[in-house]
Amino acid sequence: MTSINDPLRVLVAHPSADLYGSDRVLLETVQALLERGDRVAVALPGPGPLVAELQGRGALVEYCPTPVLRRSLLSPAGLLRLSGESLRGFRAGLQVLRRYRPDALYVNTVTVPLWPLLGRLARVPTVTHVHEAERHTSRKQQLALALPLLLANSIVANSRFTADTLGHVLPALRGRARVVYNGVPGPASPPPARPALDGRLRVAYVGRLSHRKGVDVALDAVAQLRRRGVDASLDIVGAAVPGYEDYEQLLRHRVQKLGLGQDVVFHGFQPYPWDILAGADAAVVPSRLDESFGNTAVEAVLASRPLVASSVPGLREAAEGYASAQFAAPGDAAGMADALERIVTDWDRYRAAAALDAAAAVERHAPRRYRHSIAAAVAEAAGPRG
Structure with missing residues (x-):
């Protein structure tokens, strides 16, 4: 035996x-x-x-x-x-x-x-x-x-x-x-967020490119920020779900329609997101539908970056208790833009909270x-x- x-x-x-x-x-x-x-x-x-x-x-x-x-x-x-x-x-x-x-x-x-x-x-x-x-x-x-x-x-x-x-x-x-x-393994030593934004908020999305994941909502949020006079850009990391490649083309067309031009960069699939997150000021997880959890939300916290995520149960559970995390209703580009604008307005507080949250996430996950x-x-x- x-x-x-x-x-x-x-x-x-x-x-x-x-x-x-x-x-x-x-x-x-x-x-x-x-x-x-x-x-x-x-x-x-x-x-x-x-x-x-x-x-x-x-x-x-x-x-x-x-x-x-x-x-x-x-x-x-x-x-x-x-x-x-x-x-x-x-x-x-x-x-x-x-x-x-x-x-x-x-x-x-x-x-x-x-x-x-x-x-x-x-x-x-x-x-x-x-x-x-x-x-x-x-x-x-x-x-x-x-x-x-x-x-x-x-x-x-x-x-x-x-x-x-x-x-x-x-x-x-x-x-x-x-x-x-x-x-969730994080970066060995995440670089701290910038002391000052220097006029532009750099936003990152990491994940699959699909309607369910709400990447278009992130585009609309950035466009709304720019209409409000807040300079912002978006880095998109990920590839389309096989069989749904048309969604990526729709996103690219929407970039042009919104007049975002060079302010949105499609990086394609990247096996490790840390370099992109290190260059970002904030991360978004704009899922439209239920998520069982949210690894990408945790990765943003581990990278010491303020997070804006959809208010769905799995994402709320993944990011609960983190002062640098905010939530917007699923599909609500205006709500996501509001949250990102709060980060710009109160950058020092969100930057400091993100550093503390990263240390807590290292232990929790x-x-x-x-x-x-x-x-x-x-x-x-x-x-x-x-």
């Missing part, structure tokens, strides 16, 4: 090879397991920038076609495509499980619902980490994401709002999720705390093996 503290063979299932919020959290999870002495393999649907990061840490990477639940699949044609992808994914996933023979399966999102089923069929203890809280979607979509969690042995949620949402969607899940806040909690959750789910 082995003990709960003995090293494990862990298979991790993840829906993409990108390097956005949940992907970075995955890296912290993998690091936690490797530091515990576990052998870790990560099943990904294909190549991408995440692969080198995983392999550099010592994890194996298995390519495995995996159906990912998206709204576009919840149509007759989409469901037909999902059926075909599920059949291929089922076979490939079973092959990976048989080849790797893990002691535990860690599923890093509810958008790959096939994996909890595969874990149950293979009798592998399964931990599902929930990063989604989709209260704004239809009941059918919410249930499609939540039902596979009934097959998991253990559930981890990235916020109280996420855990509460699970119980709201499916009462059988109420109280089952363990809340573990994301570990320390990767070591996250790693300890996640490694414990996987080890407990696996249990002693005989």
